[in-house]
Amino acid sequence: MKTKLYLIIALIIIPVLSIANIPIDSTKTNLKKVFTVVLDAGHGGKDPGKHVGHIKESDIALKVVKILGKKLESHQDIKVVYTRRTDKFLELHQRADIANNAKADLFVSVHCNAAAATQAKGNETWVLGIHRNADNLEVVQRENSVILLEEDYKEKYVGFDLNDASSFATNLMTQEEYLDNSIEMGANVQKRFTEDLKRKNRGVKQAGFAVLRLSYMPSVLIETGFLTNREERNFLKSSAGQKKVASSIYNAVLDYQKTRDINLFEVGQVNTSAVIEPAASNVIYKVQISASSKRLDAKSYNFNKLPDISREKDGGIYRYFTGNFSSLKKVSVLHKKAVAKGYKSAFIVFYKNGKRYRL
Numbered sequence: 001m002k003t004k005l006y007l008i009i010a011l012i013i014i015p016v017l018s019i020a021n022i023p024i025d026s027t028k029t030n031l032k033k034v035f036t037v038v039l040d041a042g043h044g045g046k047d048p049g050k051h052v053g054h055i056k057e058s059d060i061a062l063k064v065v066k067i068l069g070k071k072l073e074s075h076q077d078i079k080v081v082y083t084r085r086t087d088k089f090l091e092l093h094q095r096a097d098i099a100n101n102a103k104a105d106l107f108v109s110v111h112c113n114a115a116a117a118t119q120a121k122g123n124e125t126w127v128l129g130i131h132r133n134a135d136n137l138e139v140v141q142r143e144n145s146v147i148l149l150e151e152d153y154k155e156k157y158v159g160f161d162l163n164d165a166s167s168f169a170t171n172l173m174t175q176e177e178y179l180d181n182s183i184e185m186g187a188n189v190q191k192r193f194t195e196d197l198k199r200k201n202r203g204v205k206q207a208g209f210a211v212l213r214l215s216y217m218p219s220v221l222i223e224t225g226f227l228t229n230r231e232e233r234n235f236l237k238s239s240a241g242q243k244k245v246a247s248s249i250y251n252a253v254l255d256y257q258k259t260r261d262i263n264l265f266e267v268g269q270v271n272t273s274a275v276i277e278p279a280a281s282n283v284i285y286k287v288q289i290s291a292s293s294k295r296l297d298a299k300s301y302n303f304n305k306l307p308d309i310s311r312e313k314d315g316g317i318y319r320y321f322t323g324n325f326s327s328l329k330k331v332s333v334l335h336k337k338a339v340a341k342g343y344k345s346a347f348i349v350f351y352k353n354g355k356r357y358r359l
Contacts, residue, residue: 035106036079037072038099040211041065042111042221050114052227057112058087062234064224067246072253087194096214096239105261106185106256108249109211109299112236113226121229122200123193126221127179128212133261180291180345181218184259186294187291187317188252189222199225204317222249259358279313284351285331285359286310286321289343294318307334312356321349 041062043049045327049057062084071081081102083095099107113124186204194201202339224245225232235241289303295318296302298311306322313319322338325331331348338346348359 028214033077034079035077036081036102036104037253038081038083038102038104038107039065040083040107040109041094042109044084044087046087050112050227052233055227055233055237057227060112060242061110062087063242064246067243068249071246071250078257093214094210095211099215099217104217106253107215107217108253109221111221111223113223114228115226118228120226121232122202123190124202124223125189125204125223126209127182127204127206128209128219147300178218180234181219183291183317185218185252186220187314188255189220191314192248192252196251196356197244282352283326285325285328286323286349287331287335287338288319288321288344288349289338289346290320291317292342296320306338306341
């Protein structure tokens, strides 16, 4: 009886073990990666943000986020998480906690701008930084001032000075690996606003926003326009204007996502003893080592003596690359070299039919 039982178990287990040992091509999967986006409508509840007449920044931000979220939710491979969907107050660290707990691929915070000069207009997108000047400080103080409405804010934000972004330099170092991606997303937003809405491009800027420094993923804070400018205020309070703003951000998110999902394919069995090289003679590989608003000479001596430096401009952002190969093997070796030389956030890109993609 025991012999028969062992035989039955063996007949069940052997086929399972055989299947488990079949080599799988890791470049192919039926499980499409879900791209998680956290949408943060700025302000809310007892914090209305900038208030001009009966128009509140918190209301406009929420309406834009809801439209944007609905558009993104139409994609099966995109998961949308909201920090708020009603007019409620959220502490800045709570917004960041929601993004961190969701293990988000991207954090997008939507706001409206304001200025003493009522003729000021246009769109700008902010990423984390410790850059200091009078204009930056005014915006940072306004957006960070919500901290003062929070309970026990001195304990929660110990060591953080609203007036000095450099007070959280340690956090900036921790998030350095996300900065290039944040700048890239910011450039996408500004490009879309300029092309789709024909608004003034005020550029991608860096400053010390608390909500960005607490979010450990690529993060942007978008100022959609000036409520203190009558033309832009009327545009932002209109349903048509809100739809157009949401559509521009939506396209920017898709632009960003496209460069990150190109290495996802279908599952298949392969001979793992063979070396797989993409069969595309017209593909060129490079390593992106930096993205910055600063223009540097594309010379090896400016980039730790890495070879074949090239530079490309996207809006107000300059991207710097090393290498120029038709071989994935060779560019992979250079990528490791770039990381070893201090470019921790370096990644491989390839060019096909004149378009650049991220690998």
